[in-house]
Amino acid sequence: MxxxxxxxxxxxxxxxxxxxxxxxxxxxxxxxxxxxxxxxxxxxxxxxxxxxxxxxxxxxxxxxKGEIAALRPDEIMSDHIPNATDELDAIVGSTEEATNGILQAMESLESLTGEMEPAMAEKVTEAVTLVYESCNFQDITGQRITKVVKALKHIESKVDALVAAFGEDIAKYKSQHPQAEKAAENPMSDKALLNGPQLPDSAGKQDDIDALLASFD
Amino acid sequence: MSVDMQMNILIVDDYKTMLRIIRNLLKQLGFNNVDEATDGSMALQKLRDKEYHLVISDWNMEPMTGIQLLREVRADAKLKTLPFIMITAESKTENVIAAKEAGVNNYIVKPFNAATLKTKLASVIGNF
CATH class of the missing domain: 1.20.5 (Single alpha-helices involved in coiled-coils or other helix-helix interfaces)
Incomplete structure (x- = not known):
């Protein structure tokens, strides 16, 4: 036109x-x-x-950026990975303790074979040997868990870089979603009460639990 | 040639439970002179301080691994002929080849049983 x-x-x-x-x-x-x-x-x-x-x-x-911030990689760094590695270390520690207990019992049993009839002593020794062999598991599981811990450490270093890159966005997300923070802080919520076994240092002892229960009477 | 059941054996592993298992199995086989080390460097020191007739070592240890210990042993004029058995969860072909090239006498894969231990011992030190 x-x-x-x-x-x-x-x-x-x-x-x-x-x-x-x-x-x-x-x-x-x-x-x-x-x-x-x-x-x-x-x-x-x-x-x-x-x-x-x-x-x-x-x-x-x-x-x-918003979605990455919402994933809260800072929590992965500060809570999830350290907790996971502590739990795995606790597994190694508890299986080692249990294995030593089993070995101790077997050694005691084996020391009694000198007092047994030869046929009985032989059977007991066979059973004890089988237990010794089975206790190999502690070493194998320990090594496998060590590999998992190494993998977690690797992930931790990657997440660390992510947190450094998105620090401002994460802070912004946290300030915009205070409810999520509050829910995590409530120790009496059904979700927060699902903790599973405690680590040895933070586990309540039976005597402490009994005392706590008694305090309600 | 008969096997000297009083021979000194050094077992090396970073897991105390594994040391205990190997010690107990060796005891069942009649070997009572057994010492322990928890890594290669501690083992090397013990080997230089006392006469041993056999080493049974794990691979995966820190700071000195089993293969490093084996190489140190084979490089040492006084220790180079010492019988050395690797007992490890490292079961890849490359590991076995590396151990053989380093001069290992035999190789036991974890988890192992008493019969395997006896067979491998016999192949290295003779039937007992």
Whole structure:
């Protein structure tokens, strides 16, 4: 669609018409206007497409940052991984203690074989040997758990980098979601009461539990 | 040639329960002179301080591993012919090859049983 034509352009078109009389001024004006219009249209479309892509990318980054912050990688660093490694260490410790107890009992039993009838002594020794062999498990499980702990340490270092990169977003998320913090802090919620076995240092002793129960009477 | 049942044996493992198991099984087989070390460097020190006739060592220990201990033993003029059995959960082919190349006399994979221990001992020190 042709708009108002500037006077300077009209003058130039008039001069052109004198050199090329077969074209009318209106025809030339129409061609030029359409060409300009077409060029402007192409440029704007390209710019708009590019702008839309950049905007979409920016939105994606903002969303991704929010989602990563919502995952609370700082909690993985401060709570989950240290807790997991402590639990695994406790497994190694408790299986070692139990295995030593079993071995102690077997050694005591084996020491009595000298007082037994030979046939009985032989049977007892066979059974004790089987227990010794079975106690191999403690070493094997210990080594497997050590491998898992190493893997957790590796994950911890990666999460550490994530926390460093998204520190501001995590702080922002925490300030925007105070309820999540409060729920974690309530030690009497059903979820918080599902703790499983306690680590040796923090486990309640039977005497303490009995005393606590007695305090309700 | 008969086996000297009074021979000194050094067992090396970082798990105390495993040391206890091996010691008890050796005792059942008639070997009572058994000392313990919890890593390669402690074992090497004991080997240099006292005469031993056999080493039974784990692989995965810190700071000195079983394979490092084996290499130290084979590089030591006084210890280089000492019978050495590796007893380990490391069961990859590469491990066995590395141990063989380092000069191990035999190799027991954990978990093991008393019969395997006896067979491997016999192959290294002779029937008993």
């Amino acid at each position: 042709a708009g108002a034509v500037p006077a300077e352009l009209v003058a130039k078109l008039s001069a052109l018409k004198t050199r090329m009389p077969s074209y009318t001024k209106d025809e030339i004006q129409e061609v030029v206007t359409e060409m300009l219009s077409s060029m402007e249209g192409d440029l704007s479309e390209m710019n708009l497409k590019l702008y839309a892509e950049v905007e979409s990318l920016a939105r994606y980054i903002v969303t991704a």
